[in-house]
Amino acid sequence: xxxxxxxxxxxxxxxxxxxxxxxxxxxxxxxxxxxxxxxxxxxxxxxxxxxxxxxxxxxxxxxxxxxxxxxxxxxxxxxxxxxxxxxxxxxxxxxxxxxxxxxxxxxxxxxxxxxxxxxxxxxxxxxxxxxxxxxxxxxxxxxxxxxxxxxxxxxxxxxxxxxxxxxxxxxxxxxxxxxxxxxxxxxxxxxxxxxxxxxxxxxxxxxxxxxxxxxxxxxxxxxxxxxxxxxxxxxxxxxxxxxxxxxxxxxxxxxxxxxxxxxxxxxxxxxxxxxxxxxxxxxxxxxxxxxxxxxxxxxxxxxxxxxxxxxxxxxxxxxxxxxxxxxxxxxxxxxxxxxxxxxxxxxxxxxxxxxxxxxxxxxxxxxxxxxxxxxxxxxxxxxxxxxxxxxxxxxxxxxxxxxxxxxxxxxxxxxxxxxxxxxxxxxxxxxxxxxxxxxxxxxxxxxxxxxxxxxxxxxxxxxxxxxxxxxxxxxxxxxxxxxxxxxxxxxxxxxxxxxxxxxxxxxxxxxxxxxxxxxxxxxxxxxxxxxxxxxxxxxxxxxxxxxxxxxxxxxxxxxxxxxxxxxxxxxxxxxxxxxxxxxxxxxxxxxxxxxxxxxxxxxxxxxxxxxxxxxxxxxxxxxxxxxxxxxxxxxxxxxxxxxxxxxxxxxxxxxxxxxxxxxxxxxxxxxxxx
Numbered sequence: 001x002x003x004x005x006x007x008x009x010x011x012x013x014x015x016x017x018x019x020x021x022x023x024x025x026x027x028x029x030x031x032x033x034x035x036x037x038x039x040x041x042x043x044x045x046x047x048x049x050x051x052x053x054x055x056x057x058x059x060x061x062x063x064x065x066x067x068x069x070x071x072x073x074x075x076x077x078x079x080x081x082x083x084x085x086x087x088x089x090x091x092x093x094x095x096x097x098x099x100x101x102x103x104x105x106x107x108x109x110x111x112x113x114x115x116x117x118x119x120x121x122x123x124x125x126x127x128x129x130x131x132x133x134x135x136x137x138x139x140x141x142x143x144x145x146x147x148x149x150x151x152x153x154x155x156x157x158x159x160x161x162x163x164x165x166x167x168x169x170x171x172x173x174x175x176x177x178x179x180x181x182x183x184x185x186x187x188x189x190x191x192x193x194x195x196x197x198x199x200x201x202x203x204x205x206x207x208x209x210x211x212x213x214x215x216x217x218x219x220x221x222x223x224x225x226x227x228x229x230x231x232x233x234x235x236x237x238x239x240x241x242x243x244x245x246x247x248x249x250x251x252x253x254x255x256x257x258x259x260x261x262x263x264x265x266x267x268x269x270x271x272x273x274x275x276x277x278x279x280x281x282x283x284x285x286x287x288x289x290x291x292x293x294x295x296x297x298x299x300x301x302x303x304x305x306x307x308x309x310x311x312x313x314x315x316x317x318x319x320x321x322x323x324x325x326x327x328x329x330x331x332x333x334x335x336x337x338x339x340x341x342x343x344x345x346x347x348x349x350x351x352x353x354x355x356x357x358x359x360x361x362x363x364x365x366x367x368x369x370x371x372x373x374x375x376x377x378x379x380x381x382x383x384x385x386x387x388x389x390x391x392x393x394x395x396x397x398x399x400x401x402x403x404x405x406x407x408x409x410x411x412x413x414x415x416x417x418x419x420x421x422x423x424x425x426x427x428x429x430x431x432x433x434x435x436x437x438x439x440x441x442x443x444x445x446x447x448x449x450x451x452x453x454x455x456x457x458x459x460x461x462x463x464x465x466x467x468x469x470x471x472x473x474x475x476x477x478x479x480x481x482x483x484x485x486x487x488x489x490x491x492x493x494x495x496x497x498x499x500x501x502x503x504x505x506x507x508x509x510x511x512x513x514x515x516x517x518x519x520x521x522x523x524x525x526x527x528x529x530x531x532x533x534x535x536x537x538x539x540x541x542x543x544x545x546x547x548x549x550x551x552x553x554x555x556x557x558x559x560x561x562x563x564x565x566x567x568x569x570x571x572x573x574x575x576x577x578x579x580x581x582x583x584x585x586x587x588x589x590x591x592x593x594x595x596x597x598x599x600x601x602x603x604x605x606x607x608x609x610x611x612x613x614x615x616x617x618x619x620x621x622x623x624x625x626x627x628x629x630x631x632x633x634x635x636x637x638x639x640x641x642x643x644x645x646x647x648x649x650x651x652x653x654x655x656x657x658x659x660x661x662x663x664x665x666x667x668x669x670x671x672x673x674x
Contacts, residue, residue: 003028006053007045010078017042019196023168027132028053032191033168034138034182036450039313040294040320041197043170044071047134050168051108052080056131057101059162060110063137063149065263066270068110071136075108086112088263102128113140113151116158117398126161133162135186138169139309142181144424150389150396156185172316173309176451198312198452202319205442206462207329207435208471215302215330216247222328222470223298224251229279231298232317234305236338238284244302245282254280285310294321300328304335306342307428308435308449324460328471331436339429347422348384350415352376356384357414360394360404367402391417439463439524439531459619459626463525466567467632473570477522484509484519485564489528489555497550500531520549522568527628528555563656565628600639608639610670618663630659642671 003024007013016024020042027033028050037043051058062068065086072082083097083106100106102124109130116122135141141152159167169182169191183191210218223231229252235241238258245256255269255278272278274293285305299318305311311329319325359370371381385402388394391414393406406413431449438445442461444454457464466474477485484507491507492498498506504516523529534548558564600608612635619626630638637652646664649655655667 003049003053007049010052010080011045011049012078013045017045019194020045023192023194024049024053026192026194027166027168030054030164030166032166032188034179034188034191034193035168035170036174036179036195037170037172038197038200039172039316043172044074047132047136047168047170048075048080048108050166051132051134054131057104057106057128058108058132058134059125059130059165060108060134060136061113061152061155062110063113063140063152065112066266067136068112069267072108072110080107081105082108082110084110085115086110098124101125104128113149113155114398116154117151117396119398122158122161130162130165133159133165133167135167135169137171138182138186139171139174139178141169141185142174142178144175144177144181144421148390150386153185153390156187159186173313173450175309175449178309195452198447198450199443199455199458200316200319201458202322202324203315203443204324204326204460204462204465204468205315205329205446205458206326206469206471207331207442208462209332209436210330210471211332212303212334216244218330218471219244219300219302220248220251222300223248223280228298228326230273230276230293230296231280231300232296232314233280233282233300233302234314235282235284236303236335240302241282241284245280248280248282252280253278254282256283257281258284285314293317295323296320297323297325298328299325300330302330304329304331304339304436305432306339308431308446309428311432311435312446312450326470329436330471336429336433343425343429346383347425348380348387350418352380353384353387353414353418356381357388357393357404357406360388360402362403364397364401364403367400370402387418387421388414390421434533439521439529456620459616465626466525466569474567475570477564477566477568481519481568482564485523485566486560488519488523488549489551489558492529492549492551493556497548499534500547500549503549518569522566523555526554526564526566528552528558528564528566565631567631600636604639604642607642607671608635611635611638611667614666614670630655630663638667638671643668644672 003021004015007016018041019037023033023035023046027047035043035046037046047058047060060068060071062071065088068084068086072084075082081100083093083100085094085097089097097106097109101109135152135155138152140149141155142148167186167188169186169188171178171182174182179193179195182188219233223229223233233244233248235244238256238260241256241258245254248254253272255272257266257269261269269278269281273281296318299315301311301314305314315327318327355374355376356370359373367381367385368378371378374381376384385394385396389396393404393414394402395405396402435442435445435449441454441457441464443458447454459465460468462469462472466472487507487509488503491503495506500517500520501513504513509516509519520529520531524531528551530550530552532548532550533545535543535545538544611630615626615629615635618629622629634652634655638649638655641648641652643649643652645668646660649664649668650657650660
């Protein structure tokens with residue numbers, strides 16, 4: 001049956017979504033493939049449809065029980081015969097699944113990767129060549145990924161037994177380095193590479209520095225509005241998830257979700273969330289993988305995630321129905337310290353691994369005998385074994401017994417790989433911190449991280465559109481701040497780029513460093529200054545990191561007494577960004593203090609909408625954030641005043657001589673309805 005007809009008859013879809021057809025045709029034709037596509041873009045069809053077209057059982061390797069159960073149930077709802085084999089499936093049910101796979105009555109068999117370590121299981125699969133092999137969440141195979149699973153690493157050893165079936169690897173988050181590692185580890189043969197759509201046009205991103213004590217109250221206040229729910233809140237620990245869920249539950253239906261809960265409880269939470277009975281789930285990072293709920297309006301992070309890849313995957317749960325949604329990240333320096341402690345826990349010193357490696361033999365041994373011999377805690381021993389296994393220096397059987405894989409003379413081979421992995425993990429933390437502290441369009445920064453073309457600024461994040469941000473308050477500079485901003489620009493124009501600390505001193509801007517950083521942040525948002533992270537080696541040989549500020553073309557072109565198109569992030573008493581309700585600044589000749597509160601007539605509202613459409617087109621054409629073209633306040637002032645000529649236009653607050661000269665004729669024409 002032709003693919004389009006199969007898509008219609010089995011799944012009820014009239015046609016392919018963007019980018020699906022090429023993938024399906026390549027895999028249905030027998031070619032290996034790697035697909036990198038964001039959550040909610042329709043990855044599952046890209047293995048399900050080719051498998052059905054090829055007419056035999058498909059083996060699907062998946063890392064999470066929830067993911068397998070959800071996808072299996074959805075296929076079954078379309079009349080497709082499926083089965084699952086994982087730790088939650090009774091033994092007799094698993095045996096029946098094997099029988100149905102071998103006799104050809106099964107169309108999809110979902111398995112957990114650890115099943116391939118069970119003696120005889122890979123050989124059983126090989127007795128019937130599958131039509132297709134799908135490896136879901138394929139980034140889990142890479143030591144350079146954000147969610148490495150040692151069991152995934154063994155797939156490359158077993159999958160050749162199932163050839164000549166084509167293999168498709170699927171993931172939503174893979175940097176170019178991880179993509180190459182997936183291809184290598186799975187031994188894909190001349191794979192077709194499909195990397196699509198990291199950019200999410202309907203997702204407004206906000207990143208706010210906020211002290212830990214204030215976050216819970218902010219999250220509660222923000223989610224009170226029904227239109228901001230359903231929501232997922234990611235917490236840094238099980239304890240934090242339980243506590244926050246209990247607090248939120250006083251205002252609306254909320255529940256915790258994490259690995260410490262009984263499987264039946266987790267399943268009930270998932271089911272209730274999908275049905276709309278629970279509106280907010282407070283989760284640790286595992287929640288959401290495979291949960292197909294299209295109408296999530298908000299994803300919030302109550303702490304800094306561990307990597308940009310994890311952050312991107314988690315915010316991908318929002319707005320899968322295409323409607324405008326928001327992702328808010330709350331963080332502070334304390335979060336970085338928390339992740340550094342996790343790093344020391346999860347990546348033991350090389351000497352700990354060396355001690356474990358020295359006691360491993362070619363024979364499997366009980367782990368408790370080994371950790372007692374070493375006088376090492378079970379947790380440290382287990383983590384060391386996991387890291388050695390990832391480097392090919394150890395193996396763990398299905399009963400948990402351990403053996404070494406390297407001869408004594410080769411025992412040092414794992415060291416270089418492990419050290420590189422430690423450094424990579426540290427770099428992931430650095431990249432996440434840099435993203436949170438960055439001064440550029442949030443979406444463009446994400447897209448660039450994954451090696452995709454960033455395109456124009458998104459126009460809706462807190463950097464591109466600070467006036468519409470909800471988690472932080474942005475205000476126009478007061479007189480003193482205006483003078484300080486001008487001094488900074490003059491200093492950079494006269495003396496060139498330099499370190500932020502030196503710039504503060506030489507520009508003569510006294511006071512708190514956070515306040516100075518807020519000034520630079522405002523100039524960066526206005527496109528007048530770039531802020532970069534640089535390094536230098538001090539006399540002691542240590543690498544020192546610092547921030548450097550330099551003028552952009554816009555900054556060099558600015559001339560006094562032109563107004564500065566700058567909005568500043570308000571700073572609270574604790575030094576973090578203030579998140580109080582925004583007090584709008586007025587922007588027209590009607591009077592700066594009153595116009596924002598003026599109710600527009602229906603005709604004026606229609607004019608404001610036309611002006612917004614014009615601004616969006618200007619922003620897209622120039623690559624500038626929308627608020628740099630004209631602020632929301634200026635648009636509202638234009639709509640309220642309805643200027644009929646250029647002289648009237650200059651009475652609007654926020655439209656100085658430069659903007660009047662640049663945009664005046666177009667704005668007057670729009671206001672007159674020409």
